[in-house]
Each structure stands twice: as structure tokens, then as C-alpha cells.
Amino acid sequence: MSExxxxxxxxxxxxxxxxxxxxAYFGYPITPxxxxxxxxxxxxxxxxxxxxxxxxxxxxxxxxxxAAGAGVRAMTSSSSPGISLMQEGLSYIASAELPCxxxxxxxxxxxxGTIQPSQGDYFQATKGGGHGDYRLLVLAPDSVQEMxxxxxxxxxxxxxxxxxxxxxxxxALGQMMEKVVFREYxxxxxETAKPWATTGKSGGRERNIITSLHIQPEKxxxxxxxxxxxxxxxxxEVRYELIHTDDADIVLVAYGLAARICHSAxxxxxxxxxxxxxxxxxxxxxxxxxxxRELSAKVKGMHVVxxxxxxxxxxxxxxxxxxxxxxxxxxxxxxxxxxxxxxxSVEARIAQLHDEPREEQIYA
Amino acid sequence: xxxVAELQPALxxxxxxxxxxxxxxxxYCPGCGHGVVHKLLMEVVDExxxxxxxxxxxxxxxxxxxxxxxxxxxxxxxxxxxxxxxxGIKRVxxxxxxxxxxxxxxxxxxxxxxxxxxxxxxxNILVLFINNGIYGMTGGQMAPTTLIGMKTSTTPxxxxxxxxxxPLKITELLAMLPGVYSVSRHAVYSPNTVRALKKAITKAxxxxxxKKGYCLIEVVSNCPSGWKMTPVESNKWLEKNMLPLYPLGxxxxxxxxVQPVQKKEGQHS
Ligand SMILES: Cc1ncc(C[n+]2csc(CCOP(=O)(O)OP(=O)(O)O)c2C)c(N)n1
Ligand code: SF4
Numbered sequence: 001m002s003e004x005x006x007x008x009x010x011x012x013x014x015x016x017x018x019x020x021x022x023x024a025y026f027g028y029p030i031t032p033x034x035x036x037x038x039x040x041x042x043x044x045x046x047x048x049x050x051x052x053x054x055x056x057x058x059x060x061x062x063x064x065x066x067a068a069g070a071g072v073r074a075m076t077s078s079s080s081p082g083i084s085l086m087q088e089g090l091s092y093i094a095s096a097e098l099p100c101x102x103x104x105x106x107x108x109x110x111x112x113g114t115i116q117p118s119q120g121d122y123f124q125a126t127k128g129g130g131h132g133d134y135r136l137l138v139l140a141p142d143s144v145q146e147m148x149x150x151x152x153x154x155x156x157x158x159x160x161x162x163x164x165x166x167x168x169x170x171x172a173l174g175q176m177m178e179k180v181v182f183r184e185y186x187x188x189x190x191e192t193a194k195p196w197a198t199t200g201k202s203g204g205r206e207r208n209i210i211t212s213l214h215i216q217p218e219k220x221x222x223x224x225x226x227x228x229x230x231x232x233x234x235x236x237e238v239r240y241e242l243i244h245t246d247d248a249d250i251v252l253v254a255y256g257l258a259a260r261i262c263h264s265a266x267x268x269x270x271x272x273x274x275x276x277x278x279x280x281x282x283x284x285x286x287x288x289x290x291x292x293r294e295l296s297a298k299v300k301g302m303h304v305v306x307x308x309x310x311x312x313x314x315x316x317x318x319x320x321x322x323x324x325x326x327x328x329x330x331x332x333x334x335x336x337x338x339x340x341x342x343x344x345s346v347e348a349r350i351a352q353l354h355d356e357p358r359e360e361q362i363y364a
Numbered sequence: 365x366x367x368v369a370e371l372q373p374a375l376x377x378x379x380x381x382x383x384x385x386x387x388x389x390x391x392y393c394p395g396c397g398h399g400v401v402h403k404l405l406m407e408v409v410d411e412x413x414x415x416x417x418x419x420x421x422x423x424x425x426x427x428x429x430x431x432x433x434x435x436x437x438x439x440x441x442x443x444x445x446x447x448x449x450x451x452g453i454k455r456v457x458x459x460x461x462x463x464x465x466x467x468x469x470x471x472x473x474x475x476x477x478x479x480x481x482x483x484x485x486x487x488n489i490l491v492l493f494i495n496n497g498i499y500g501m502t503g504g505q506m507a508p509t510t511l512i513g514m515k516t517s518t519t520p521x522x523x524x525x526x527x528x529x530x531p532l533k534i535t536e537l538l539a540m541l542p543g544v545y546s547v548s549r550h551a552v553y554s555p556n557t558v559r560a561l562k563k564a565i566t567k568a569x570x571x572x573x574x575k576k577g578y579c580l581i582e583v584v585s586n587c588p589s590g591w592k593m594t595p596v597e598s599n600k601w602l603e604k605n606m607l608p609l610y611p612l613g614x615x616x617x618x619x620x621x622v623q624p625v626q627k628k629e630g631q632h633s
Contacts, residue, residue, distance in 0.1 A: 024456050050455045054448070055481040062445035062478070066452020069439050070419070074452070092442050198437035198453065200460055202416035209431045211440035 002182040009147040010174040013077075013103065013167070014039035016151035021187025022101070023072035024050040026063040028082060031115045032171035033105035036077045057082035061089030061102070068098040069210040071197025073155050073187075077103035079171075080121055081112060083129075090164055091130030095212030095223070099158035099192075101151065102136070103167045105174045108334035116334025117170035117257055122311035125168045126285045133224055135231050136166045138284040139239075140255040144178035146282070152185050159192040161234055168284060170307070172257045172336070231286075239282040240291055244270065248277030250346060251295050253316050254305040255281050257336070262305050264339035269346060276346065284312070292319025302326045303346050307336065327352075382406040384415050384435045391429060395595020397585030398427050400552040401494060401561070405463075406434060408565045418461040421450045423475070425467035426500040444475030447482035450489045461572055463490040468509040469499045472534040479534070486543030486577040490568045493535065493580060496587040497606060504590035508532040511605060516590070531609060535582045539616040545577035547616040551584045553599040557612065576618075584610045 007015070014036045017025065025044075027037045037053060044051035050067070054060050060076045067074035078086065083104045093100060104125060108118035125138045137157055139150040147169060154165040201207045214220040241259075244266060245251055254262040259280040269276040279295060281288050292315075296302060301324050304313040313328045320326050329345035331337045337345075384406040392398045409415050415436055422430035424443035431438035441449040446464040454462040471479050471493050482489070498516055499505040505518040509531050513522040523531075539547040546568060550561040561583060568579040584606050586598040593601060614622050 024452065026452065052451075052455065054451075055477050058445065059448040059451075059478050059481065062442060062448035063452035063455070065441070065445075066421070066439060066449035066454075067456045068452075069449075070453045070456050072456045074456070088442055089445070096440075198419045198439055199457060200417045200419060201435070201437050207431075207435055208437045209440070210438070211431065213428060213440050 001184055004179045004181050006177055007144060007180050008035060008175060008177050009144045009169065010035035010105065011039050012144045012180045013147040013151055013169075013174075014043075016148040016182065017075060017101075018043055018047050018049060019182055019185055020152050020155045021073055021190070022049065022075055022155065024064075024067040024074040026052050026054050026060040026067075026074075026076050027078065028054055028057050028060055030079045030082045032107060032174050033077055033079050033103065035174070036103065057085040058089065061086035061093070064100050064102075065089060065093050065096070065098060065210075068093070068100040069096065069198050071194040071199055073099075073101075073159075075101035075103070077105065079105045079107045079115075080109050080118070083121065083124070087124075087130035090136065091128075091132050091134060092212045093164050094134035094136065094227070095132065096210050097162040098164070098210065099155075099162050100164050101154045101158055101167065102164060103169065106168060106170045108332070114334040115171060117172040117307060117336060118332070118334055119170060119256060119258060119307040119311070120332070121168065122284065122306070122308060125166050126287070126315075134227060135234075135285050136164050137161065137234055137237065137286070138166045138168050140168050140282060140284050141173060142256050142259045142280065144173070144176060144180045147173060148180050148182060152183060156190055157237060159190070161230060163230065163234070168256070170257050235286045237283060238286045238288045238290070240288040241280040241282060242291075243278040243280070245277035245279060245295060247275055249275040249300045250303055250350060251277045251279055251299050252303050252305055252342075252346065253279045253281070253292070253312070255284060255312065258305050258307050261337060261339050261342055265342035265346065268339055268343050274346070274350070281312075287315045287319075289315070289319040292316055293321070296320040296323040299324060301349065303349055304328045305337070305342055305345070306330045308332055382410045384409045386433050386435045388432045390433055392426065393589045395586065395588045395598060396426070397496065397552045397583065398494065400558065401492065401583055401585070402430065402433050404552070404558065404562045405465075405492065405565060408562060408569060409436065412566065412569055414461050414569065417459070418463070419453055419457070421446045421453070421462070421464040423449075423464070423466055423470045424501070425470050427465055427467065427494065428501070430465055444470050444473070445478055446470060447475060447478040447487070447491065450491075451482050451485070451487050454487060454489050458488070461490070461569055463492060465492045466494065467500065468493070468495045468497065468507045472508040472532050476534070480538065480541070483538045483578045483580070484541050484543050486545070488572055488575050488577055489579070490565070490572055491578070491580045492565075493582045494585050495582050495610065496585045496590070497531075498587050498590040500587045500590050504587070504592075508534070509610075511609060514605075533610070535580060535610075535615060538580055539621060543578055544580065544616060545619050546571055546579040548614045549582040549584060549610060549612050551602070551607070551612055553586070553602055560612075582610070584612070
């Protein structure tokens, strides 16, 4: 383990990228994540990594395709508008089963939107995002420590499943400074054999072909089935954190920055005698449906808090499946609610639960 | 398939397939230039003995299936993204030979940005650019290289410049960039042109070995299906109509711009 260091989220992430043995980074500047490109550029030469500022996010994701297809750990990072540009490439990468890491430091949208933190890209990240029937494995950090940790986990998971992994962060996590400890990690111990990589057809082997083209529908369906089988296997990777859920009446569900705010709101509520708990998914795909289901059997209600108009709440409802009311509170457009605001929304819900137990969404 | 020698033991085989071309029957239309360029490319790979060190990129277009025929490691790229994919490969495997094989729609329309920036960075790759003046794969629509007045399914009255602009001579444009080391324009409609193209491909791989930078070879080719002509007609039409605008020859040699070879007088449009 390293000494604890005080770092910005984006820089901690970038440092972890190098320590994880990433060999190639391709990126295009966009706020609030350009520090990743800048940090890696400054470190690249000495630490043996290809770092390239390229002409667009379109180019970046396709360079990741090429480099990952050539068998190395490769990645890109961007923020919402840039991630939108990458969707075609991500679809190709998912189909060709190339392991890689993509970081989205989510900002407010739609459109050019704002550079302030947002969770508006939840659907895009967790439901495929581009065309076709595919999934990314999505990790949602809530601290500078996890910005670093999830890079190591992300590359390992990408290699394990030959699947693109996304770290879905937000501008606040990228910019905030916190203590971070880098884990002991020797990339050599984490190397995966990649006999499928296009490194040159040598040693009498068959040629390797990286492709997503399967013109016969029968063949394409086989590929689809294979991918779906893989996604089923990925369900075992579910990760989450539970806070005060043992005796909770109301469980808040939130990830990333929203979860930090909810954590404070839960503690404030507890001080007032409200039995609140928090479920914080760390993986957004796979989603902890089982834990949501389990909790819904013993609480009076679930309250979802997001920095969007209500996206993850749909997954919570799938898990709850009508057992208890699921309510929602969100801010949008880069606005961040205070813990007081969140607690007030919970209290309003509790009051309502008694007279009118139905599902509802409110926006501040 | 039985060998020629088995069928006609008394006859000598005068045509052999390069070892690095697979047995798979090509799907290209009769008379299409793609097949000829594939064969030449693999002949060169065989002759240079670099099959184990060569990685190709084929983006969407009629040649998206190139990996079925070229017996080297290959990556299929999204439409227009071949230069980016090739960059990704070459940057992490700098000692391998990397080529892309792109149509005019791919290289000069949807992939223009990737094309120009790969060239401008002087990526040490070989780009084979098949200019048939049309979108073959999608059924013969206008390409950026479509000639003025040329009929396609989206220019039924012929391309007119007022609304559709001009044929894009992207090869000349790329040649101007300092990162570009070698640029030439070739064809495959006659034995002489075939021989010249083979020489150019050989040279380009040698340059790549010496890490000279970006090499571009345009092949002015035909699309009998899209042009709605027989193969023979298409080659005649190509010579008469395409070459005046896209003259064959060297455009940039070892980093220095040279005059394109001029066609006979009266053939300029
Ligand atoms: C993003 C995207 N847009 C459009 C297409 C459809 N498409 C496939 S090939 C092609 C044009 C191919 O023309 P060219 O690159 O000149 O190659 P050719 O087929 O003539 O050899 C188009 C438009 C696609 N596959 N992807
Ligand atoms: S459509 Fe045109 S470019 Fe495509 S294979 Fe047929 S002749 Fe060749």
C-alpha cells in the first residue's frame, strides 16, 4: 500500500491507470475531466505509456478498439457530450468483446448543458448506450479512494469478461481533493492471456480477426446469445454498500455523489430519531436487484435520490416489484441538493406514506 | 477445389495464388478492382516475408470482408474509423506492419477527420485508398469522389456542383501535410498499372520498416455494378473519365511533392 496522498479525484484515477498497467490512453479534452489527459501526458514518457491527445472522441474510442484488439490494456475518458460521440465505438467494442476502460465524468445535460456534476447519463451507461443489444459493466465511485480503486478493478473485470467497463463518476468526484491510498498492484500478476489479439499471425496459428460483423442472422443470434450468457455471468460481480439498513424503516438508494449526500442525510435523520438507512450500489451494471428485493421485504419504503430526473429509480422499482412504495427525489442540471434538502424530501415522503402510499416522483 | 495440375497434368500453372490469400471465394462482383488489389497486397506480404508481422484494418465498405481473404491478423473497423483503429494498433505495436484498406466513402467522407489527423501525425502506417467514385456496398450512391456529371443512385441526373460540390481530391490534399512521407496514385486495369501498384506497395512497406511515416496509395478502381457497366466497359470508362481528374503517378516522393504525371492532352476535364 502507498502512503496516504492528498489528490484530486481525476488525478488519483489517472495515477491508478498507470499503476494498473494501462499501456495506451487516447483522449480529447473536455471539462470536468481534462486533468486525466493532462496528468497522463505529464507522466507518460517516463512511465512507458502511450498517451495521445486525438482529434475527437470518435477517434479516441476507435483507437482504444485498435489498441485493445492488439492485446494491451487501453482506455479513454471523457464527459457526457464526448461519451455520446463514443457510443458507436462502444457498441463495436462490446460486440468484438474487447476489454477496455472508459471513464465518464458525468456533467449536466442534455446538449452542451453545464460542466457541473450530474447523473443524467445513468440510462446511457447502464442500458447499453449505443445501438444493439449489449451492456457495459458499470462502476460508480463515491470518493477519491474509489476513483483509484475502481480503475484496478475495472481493468481486471474488463479482462476477465472481455467486456468494456465504464467508471461513471461526476464532476464533483473528479475535482474534489481527498486522501487516497494506492493498493499494492503488480500488473504482471493480473495479466490475462489474450490469444485472440491481433499481434501478427505467427507460430502457425490461425489468423486472428477482431470484428463485429456477422452477416448471417443465425450467426449473429449465436453471438447475441453468447453475449447474453456473459452478461448473466457478470451478475455475480454485484457490489454495494449498506449503511444502517438493519433496523431501517426507510432505505435511501443512491450512488456516487448523491450517495455521499444521502449518507449525511441519513445520519441527520438518525439524530432526529428517524430510522433511515442507505443502499449504495457500487456497480450500476450489474445492478443489486437482489439486495433491493431483500430490503423491500423488511422496510416501509424506499426513497431514491439522484442527480437527474429519475433514472436508477426504475431499477429500484424493478427490484422492489411493488412490495413497498418507492419514492424519488432529484435535482437536475448540475444542481446539487444539500443533506437538509434530501432529509426534508424523506420527511415529506414519510408523512405521505401514511395517508397515501403510492409511488411518486418529485423534483426540487 | 482440385488443383489445376490435377485437372490438366500436362499443363503448367501460370497463375498461382499468393500463400497469404485464403482459399475463400471472393464475394466481389466480376471485374471489380478490389480482388486484384487484395492479391497484389498479399503477394507483396509474401515476397517480403512479413505475414507474421502484418496487421490489417478493413472498415465498412465492399471490402469489409477483406479479412476473409487476407490471411493475416485483421481488425474490422467501423465505417470511417480505419485510420483511428490503425493508429491504436500501430502505437502499441510500433514494430509491426499496419495497413488500412479503405473506400472513398470511408476515407474521404465519413472518416475525413480520422484520415487527415492520422496523416498529420505522420502515423507510420500504409493507407490503401480504393477510389471507385461511388458507394459500392450500399448500392451505388454518390461518393465524395464522384465525377461531375456522373450518374449514381443519388445523382440520377448526374452530379452537379451547385448542390453537391466537387469531386474531392483528398489524395492531393493529404500530400500537402508535412507528416506525409509518400503519396502515389495507381490503378489496376492493365498489366502495367498492376505492376506499378505492386512496386508502390512494396516500397511503402519498406518505408514503414524504416519508420518514415505515413504512406498513402490511392488506387483508382472500378465498380462495374455501381456504374452499371460490364467489367470491360468499366475499365475503358475509368481510363477515359476518371484518370483525367485523378492522374496516375507519384504525388509525393520521400517527403517531397512532385508533379503528378500528366495524361495526354485533351483528356483533362
Ligand atoms: C455509421 C455508418 N453509416 C453508414 C453506413 C452504411 N455504409 C456502409 S458502406 C458505405 C459506403 C461505402 O463506400 P466506400 O467506402 O466508397 O466503399 P465501397 O463499398 O465503394 O468499396 C456506407 C454508407 C455504415 N455502415 N455505418
Ligand atoms: S459493388 Fe462495386 S465495389 Fe463492391 S464488389 Fe461490386 S463492383 Fe466491387
